[in-house]
Every structure is written in C-alpha cells, then in structure tokens.
Amino acid sequence: MSHPGGPVDLVAAVVHGGRAALVGADVRIAGSVAEVAPRMAGLAATSGPRWVWWSARYAGELVSAVGSPLARAWDLAEAHRVLHGGWKAEPGRVWAAAHGVPLSTMPEPSAGDLFDFSAADEVGPDDLVRGDGHLRADAASGWLETDDRLLAWAGAALDCAVRQRDRAQQLSPRTVGTVHSESAAALMCLELEWGGLPVDRPVMEGLIADFAGPRAASEEAAAVARRERDALVLRHVPGRESTDLRNPQQVRDMLAGVGVDVPNTRKWVLDAYRQVHPVVDALLEWRKAERISTTYGYRWLDQCVGADDRLRGGWTACDGAAGRMTAENGLHNLPAALRSGVAAHAGHVFVRADLGQIEPRVLAVVSGDPVFAEATRADDLYAPVASRLGVERPVAKIAVLAAMYGQRSGAAGEALRGLERAYPVAMGLLDRAYESGVRGEPQRTFGGRLVPTGRFLATSPVGADPALDAARGRFARNAIIQGAAAELFKAWAATVRALAGPLGGQIVLCLHDELLVHAPAEKAEEVAALVDRALADASRRWAAGAPVRFVADTSVITRWSDAKD
C-alpha cells in the first residue's frame, strides 16, 4: 500500500455558474468548464485520481462536460451519509460534521441575495469559514463569484475528504471501500437519469389501453369512461350506486351492506371474499385498472417517457434508512404487467442479472457464521439448510425468512428453533440487532453505514410502548441485512458500470438485487460474462475473505418480461 486513497491522489473538483476549479496535491487551476473538463479527462487518463466533490449532483455539469465516464470518486455527501447517518448532506452540514463543529450553531442556508446579519457579523467578505468554525451560509451559492473563491471552495472539499477518509479508516478499512462504491453509485445515478430506461412505446401504449381503455379525446370523454368503469362494479350493488369507489370508507360501508364485513378494504383482506359476493371480484379488477390509469396511464407515458423512448426519473444512491437506492416515476415499482413494454432499442439487448438469495447469503457474511457460510456453497441455499434441519425445503425457507424479518404469523416455530441450534452465530447476530433496536440504539451496517433509529420509532421512550419497542427491534434487525445487501449490490453495480462502459454497455436499471444493462447486441455474451466476473470481484472485496458464495442469474433478453434466455 503506497498511498492508494491517500491525500496525494485526491483531487477536488467544483463548479459554479459555468466556472470550475480543481485542487489537489499537484494541481490547482480554475477556469471555464470548457477549459477545466479536458484537464480532468487528461488527469483521469494518466494519474487516475479520485475526484472529490460536494456531491455528484453539484458536479454534474462538470462530469457531463468531461464526456468519458469517471470511475473513482469521493462523494462528500455520500460519505457523510455513511459516516453520520440520515439523508441531509448539504455542504455546511458535511463541513461541520467533518470538523466536529456542533450542528446546533450551524447557520441556516441563505439564498445569498439577502443580507444576513449574523453571517456578516462573523465573517469577512472573502472568508469561507466563520469565526465559530462553520462555513458561511452563502458559501455554496452567491459567494462563489470569483475564481479565488472557487479555489477556496475546492480546497475546503479536499480538506473534508481527508478528514472523512481518516474517520472511515478509523471505523474500518471496509468503510473506506463503502464510500468508494457509494460515490460510484451516485455517479451512476446521474447516468441513469440522463440515459433513461429504453421503452417500446407502441407496446407500452397497447398495454395501457388493455387496462385503462383507449386515450380519451377530452376531459369529458375521460369522465364518461371513468363512470363506465365504475358502473361495472356498482351494478353488483343495486341501491348503492352512489358509492365513491375511491373512498375506502364508502367502499367498506358498501361491502358491509352486502354482508362482507372487513376491517379495511386492502386487497389481501378482500381476496378471501372473492367467492362470497361478485362485487368483491369486480372491485379488485377495478382497482387494478384504476392503478394503471391513474399512476401508469397516458399521463405517465407522456410525462416520463421522452421523445427518444426512454423512461426517465430521479435516482438517489441511498435512502435515509438502510441505504438502498431509490427511483422515481415508476422505475422501481412498474407493475409486472407492463414489463413487456420495456425493451432494448434497435441493435441492442438487455443483459439482465439478479442476485440469488442475496439476503441470507449476506447474513452469512455479516455474522461470520461458518456453518451458515457452508450452506452458501449451494446454488440453492435452502436445500442444505433443509437437510440440516430435517425439514422440507419450503419450511426451511420460511424459517430463514422469519428469522431475518421477524415474521410473526405463520407456522415457522419448530423450524426456527432448529435454526437457533444449527446456526447459533447467525441467529445470535439477528437477536442482538433486535435487542439493540428495542433499546433505540442506531445500527452500523457491515460496510460501516450508520442507520439512525427509524423515523417515527424514535418518538416514544424505550419501554413505554411494547408494540413500538418491537417495531424498533424489527427495524434494526432488517436494517443490518437490507443495508449490507444494498452495499454489496452497489459494489457490484459500480464494477459492472466500469467494465461494461468500454464495451458500450450502459446500466439502465438498478432494482435492489437486479441489474439491467443495455448493450450492443454483438457484445451481449461479453457483457453477460463480465457481469458474473464483476460479482466475483465485488463480493471478494466486500466480504473480505469470508467463505461465502454469491450467485447471479444472468440472461440476455430483448424484453424485460422475457424468461431467462
């Protein structure tokens, strides 16, 4: 280890209003984006520094001007989220946390055009840092009007990165690796937003028509069609035709009127009554069509699918809890029925890959349970677990899931006790996380991310409400597994991104344990092979020697809905 990740190879890049600056050990320049971007491309090709920015989003203008994808980054916002938990990570907060300045005295971010007395009192016109150690409130906005200030801004970023990296290294070397892959994931999020998900528009439009009917020519026509759809349900309940199907309370009253007494009108409750009264079946069918026409209908198609037939939405590299990626505009919750409308464009294919049984395999790594690790050698992890427990495979599967997620219903009892005996190390970790969560303690994932006690769960004091204590426990137990799985997934995706780029492959969808790579047809097999190689690389780095096997199911397809090869 000469100095991989050392300050020497960190170069801060900032951009504001068409001007940009780079600051590192061997570089200190400011200029227009058009001047700075080629310098970045040159450095990337030669010394290959790790780029530091306040967040990939702030640096997006520069990143896109460079043209070629940048691989190595230290994203201060993502690093802050890993180290300190939560989602807020604006520069003032990042700076304060990195320098140990109390958040309670942090200035409110100002628009930059208002005269701020408190800031003016404590900071000179050219000072970036206030007397109390905080960044000036307008640092990221109006203040950045000269190249000197831009250079200072880059210097501050570099300073934060060095401090964060020391902190991460102190926690564990793995935490440094987590920041690296989180930073790459943040870059990938920009590319996902820019690139979009390829769609076969005529097919998608046809699917929508199947559920929601043809495009309405006017508001009036749409209202007529809506009433006609409603009538298909309401004809089953004569005398109650005025029921508003979009109002759950009215629906519940309507159902009670025909003898269907339910606590709520959720699908999984009503499913049991499909045979009891025909209105139930009609209602559930109506809901399906209503979902498509309101959320995934023509409005969605027109607003979210561009003229180039790409579905676009915002992406974030991590949520505020365990750290999974999030996506907007249906990219993460597109109904399965619409997936045949997602198709590779001309001359291209999708290389689709998903991680098999990722959460129990992750449990084997994070717990260090040697016996459970042994089970991951099988393609189907539940088979060896079943034979060890002396139960059928479905029972073993339910027991493992129950142990990880704390399922309270169902009959997993006996098998759960078998798990405790067979895999005491893995089960012990889950139990400790649960108890720690009950006490309201934040968790840290295997990769070093701090997971704060979940939102609403922090409101009541420990012990005041047994139901809330149990919810905290479940949250914590789930977070250490879901969070670690998210870390491995991102490490994998970042590796695929780096390897597939030179072949013209582009990651177009990330779905928690599934990747969709859009690639030139003639490179299909090559890309499919590198996806598996990337998993071997990423899991070896991430699991750091744990004898745990991860498996990907990889296939080359043209439509997302297509079965494996």
Place this chain on the structure above:
DNA sequence: TTGACCACGTA
C-alpha cells in the same frame, strides 16, 4: 395548500 391516511406497485 398541506399533511395524514389509505391503498398498492416493486424488492
């Protein structure tokens, strides 16, 4: 206009 709740799609 905003926030709570319901409902439901995905993993």
Place this chain on the structure above:
DNA sequence: CGTACGTGGTCAAC
C-alpha cells in the same frame, strides 16, 4: 403480511 421505497387518491385542517 417482515422491512423499505414512490405514487395517487380522499379528507380534514389550515
């Protein structure tokens, strides 16, 4: 439904 997310509907409070 174990957890998480985003979206859109209604309703009550502003």
